[in-house]
Amino acid sequence: MAISFFKPKTNANEAAVEDRSMIDLRNVNKFYKTAAGDFHALFDVDLRIQAGEFVSIIGKSGSGKTTLLNMITGIDRPTNGEVWVNGTGVHTLNENRMARWRGKNLGVVFQFFQLLPMISVIENIMLPMDFCRMYAMAERRKRAMELLELVELADHAHKPPTALSGGQQQRVAIARALANDPPVIIADEPTGNLDSKTAESVFALFNNLVDKGKTIIIVTHDSAMAKRAHRTALIADGEIVNEYVAKAMPTLNHTQLLQATKSAKTMTYEAGAMILNEGANADSFYVVSKGTVEVVLPRPNQSDVVALQLGPGKVFGEIEFFHEKKHRASIRASEAGPVEVLVIGYDKLSELLEKSETTREALRQMADRHQGENLSWRGVSS
Numbered sequence: 136m137a138i139s140f141f142k143p144k145t146n147a148n149e150a151a152v153e154d155r156s157m158i159d160l161r162n163v164n165k166f167y168k169t170a171a172g173d174f175h176a177l178f179d180v181d182l183r184i185q186a187g188e189f190v191s192i193i194g195k196s197g198s199g200k201t202t203l204l205n206m207i208t209g210i211d212r213p214t215n216g217e218v219w220v221n222g223t224g225v226h227t228l229n230e231n232r233m234a235r236w237r238g239k240n241l242g243v244v245f246q247f248f249q250l251l252p253m254i255s256v257i258e259n260i261m262l263p264m265d266f267c268r269m270y271a272m273a274e275r276r277k278r279a280m281e282l283l284e285l286v287e288l289a290d291h292a293h294k295p296p297t298a299l300s301g302g303q304q305q306r307v308a309i310a311r312a313l314a315n316d317p318p319v320i321i322a323d324e325p326t327g328n329l330d331s332k333t334a335e336s337v338f339a340l341f342n343n344l345v346d347k348g349k350t351i352i353i354v355t356h357d358s359a360m361a362k363r364a365h366r367t368a369l370i371a372d373g374e375i376v377n378e379y380v381a382k383a384m385p386t387l388n389h390t391q392l393l394q395a396t397k398s399a400k401t402m403t404y405e406a407g408a409m410i411l412n413e414g415a416n417a418d419s420f421y422v423v424s425k426g427t428v429e430v431v432l433p434r435p436n437q438s439d440v441v442a443l444q445l446g447p448g449k450v451f452g453e454i455e456f457f458h459e460k461k462h463r464a465s466i467r468a469s470e471a472g473p474v475e476v477l478v479i480g481y482d483k484l485s486e487l488l489e490k491s492e493t494t495r496e497a498l499r500q501m502a503d504r505h506q507g508e509n510l511s512w513r514g515v516s517s
């Protein structure tokens with residue numbers, strides 16, 4: 136296939152990569168003005184998506200999924216907070232620049248396709264190229280045809296969209312979304328109106344595009360479909376469940392995850408900084424959310440040893456929650472870069488575990504296992 140696709144650049148420098156998140160929402164809040172007063176639809180949303188990631192957003196109807204996507208596409212604006220997409224502050228663009236910017240940077244796919252019924256399938260795909268004056272006039276039709284080949288609908292190029300089935304129309308909509316070769320595809324319930332087999336083929340197409348380097352965000356309330364993405368962000372009542380909290384305690388239900396997210400405080404540490412000292416009183420449970428921490432053990436008459444490295448989603452402070460309330464090891468940020476941890480006080484953790492016996496048991500087993508390892512590293516037989 137001759138068709139060219141945007142390839143995200145890679146950068147060996149961690150910090151630089153961090154700054155180059157394809158999508159970066161920082162402390163986004165959205166209030167809708169209603170007759171009954173302000174409605175808080177998004178609450179302190181932080182979401183970072185790297186180039187080439189395939190992320191699904193799931194949540195109940197009315198939880199804020201479309202509102203969240205509208206912040207990213209610039210269809211609507213946050214009341215406060217920042218939205219960065221491909222290096223552009225979307226929240227800073229005025230209406231004139233917004234449409235042109237969106238046309239080049241984002242391909243948007245809707246649940247009900249939203250193809251123009253009066254023009255042919257191929258003309259629908261050419262429209263964004265015409266609007267953004269992308270590609271030479273003579274090339275646009277050829278490119279549109281190549282995109283139709285990609286979605287396996289070249290035979291239907293000259294039909295009106297209404298002559299096509301729902302699944303076919305959605306594939307046309309995806310081809311249209313790709314017209315200007317945007318780095319990012321945003322799809323709001325793209326399979327919500329399709330039967331499961333057709334939905335499957337639309338997902339296969341998304342997977343194919345991710346392989347070609349696109350960054351894709353889809354909203355779906357089909358959790359089986361959602362699992363086919365690289366990762367899933369849960370949204371409930373306008374709040375995003377912290378994905379590392381979800382990774383650390385996968386047996387919590389949606390509401391409990393939100394509660395855990397809300398009770399976590401974020402702390403950041405410079406590379407190499409001490410986070411906890413061995414022997415100090417323990418009062419919190421920690422989930423690593425960025426970077427790597429080292430578990431450092433003092434050994435009698437020997438130098439300290441780094442017993443373990445813990446990356447995002449890994450936890451510490453669980454041994455002390457179940458056993459003695461003094462830290463069993465020192466924890467420090469690795470030299471590789473800054474570290475972010477989520478801190479949940481033991482009182483909050485207790486409340487949470489009272490609601491989920493399965494999670495308590497899972498954490499207890501982890502604590503027991505780690506306690507045993509801790510003792511053997513120290514040369515103490517347990």
Ligand SMILES: Nc1ncnc2c1ncn2[C@@H]1O[C@H](COP(=O)(O)OP(=O)(O)O)[C@@H](O)[C@H]1O
Pocket residue numbers: 167168169174176194195196197198199200201202203
């Ligand atoms: N323009 C609006 N004005 C007032 N309330 C709105 C508006 N748009 C959405 N809402 C409310 O915000 C909440 C989130 O809506 P939405 O983002 O559409 O949810 P979802 O896409 O998850 O179903 C809902 O309670 C909805 O009623």
Ligand SMILES: [Mg+2]
Pocket residue numbers: 200201202323
């Ligand atoms: Mg919606």
